[in-house]
Amino acid sequence: MKILAAGYGTVPPVEALYNSPIWTDLPGPPYDNRIFAEAIQYGAMNPTSIPADVQAVVDAELTKAEEAVVLNNVPVADALKAAETVINEAMARVMAAGG
Incomplete structure (x- = not known):
């Protein structure tokens, strides 16, 4: 996940990882990656x-x-x-x- 996250290629696959520094401490832009995890809450899994x-x-x-x-x-x-x-x-x- 760390490799994919570094290139903004993934959103954490489980909610427990949404606040993980691997995901949230990436250099910008974008500077706030939490929006991607939050957006999942409103979607349906394909x-x-x-x-x-x-x-x-x-x-x-x-x-x-x-x-x-x-x-x-x-x-x-x-x-x-x-x-x-x-x-x-x-x-x-x-x-x-x-x-």
């Missing part, structure tokens, strides 16, 4: 909400949406709507299979 079998679909569809917007001037809402449709279909398949 692995519990997106099945592993669907994550590759999510990644591919978001990349495709980004490319459509940047390269083809597709409106963001349209690109995301297309991605949402494919991702929802993948979720439905996985859930129907007991996923």
Whole structure:
């Protein structure tokens, strides 16, 4: 963790480490790393909400949406709507299979 923290590459994985000097005493910027740990309290852990079998679909569809917007001037809402449709279909398949 110390190596990752030194490059600001991680937030401590457990609450007991949130106030660890390994994390909080890094040179800035940023000068107050606690905000990252505090932000976790308001989020949802991704692995519990997106099945592993669907994550590759999510990644591919978001990349495709980004490319459509940047390269083809597709409106963001349209690109995301297309991605949402494919991702929802993948979720439905996985859930129907007991996923």
